[in-house]
Amino acid sequence: MRPRCRVVVxxxxxxxxxxxxxxxxxxxQIRADLVGVISNRADAPALARAAQxxxxxxxxxxxxxxDREAFDRALLETIQKLNPDIVVLxxxxxxxxxxxxxxxxxxxxxxxxxxxxxxxxxxxxxxxLEDGDTEHGATVHLVSEDLxxxxxxxxxxxxxxxxxxxxxxxxxxxxxxxxxxxxQALAWIATGELQLGHKAIEFRGQKLTxxxxxxxxxxxxx
Ligand code: GRF
Numbered sequence: 156m157r158p159r160c161r162v163v164v165x166x167x168x169x170x171x172x173x174x175x176x177x178x179x180x181x182x183x184q185i186r187a188d189l190v191g192v193i194s195n196r197a198d199a200p201a202l203a204r205a206a207q208x209x210x211x212x213x214x215x216x217x218x219x220x221x222d223r224e225a226f227d228r229a230l231l232e233t234i235q236k237l238n239p240d241i242v243v244l245x246x247x248x249x250x251x252x253x254x255x256x257x258x259x260x261x262x263x264x265x266x267x268x269x270x271x272x273x274x275x276x277x278x279x280x281x282x283x284l285e286d287g288d289t290e291h292g293a294t295v296h297l298v299s300e301d302l303x304x305x306x307x308x309x310x311x312x313x314x315x316x317x318x319x320x321x322x323x324x325x326x327x328x329x330x331x332x333x334x335x336x337x338x339q340a341l342a343w344i345a346t347g348e349l350q351l352g353h354k355a356i357e358f359r360g361q362k363l364t365x366x367x368x369x370x371x372x373x374x375x376x377x
Contacts, residue, residue: 165247170201172245275303311369
């Protein structure tokens, strides 16, 4: 039988995406073990969620390191000790350097709150509103050196309404999309249905050339 997937999650904030992974693993919807959660902010509520779930927690505050490279090196060392099959960036708000990304090439995914390739970077909800987008959403992608530019795995969309502000839009993207697509992607990785390579992805034996769409799935995570 396929060994259970070992997963390390990097966080910076509230941890709702992390909580969705914790819940899906404990319900056996994902055949994986969350072997460590690392935050670059010691006060991140995400760390408390991990501790509550009995997961090994690590606070590594980036300002305690002399420079970006020193932080990246220490982070990589902590991750490697946990020997993960997959590293998940779940609201990790720190840009990672080339050497770090290269060391984890083909085994690191990120959730980004926009319909990539639209709105890479920060303030995606505000920018979607400013640009008059009629739909918005979130994307899980493979992490590459190109910030928010790695191959797409799965995305889901919501309609933007005239009453929306950045807060209401963020909440809808979180509940209707993020909390479903991240557990779904990890569940597929854990079963082997989704195979990550250095630059390409296969889904059920076929090279993935565009993002899978949440709306096409018959069953989704809650
Ligand atoms: C999410 O919107 C994620 O897409 C973005 O940061 C937010 C993190 O939220 N990168 P949480 O920490 O999972 O609650």
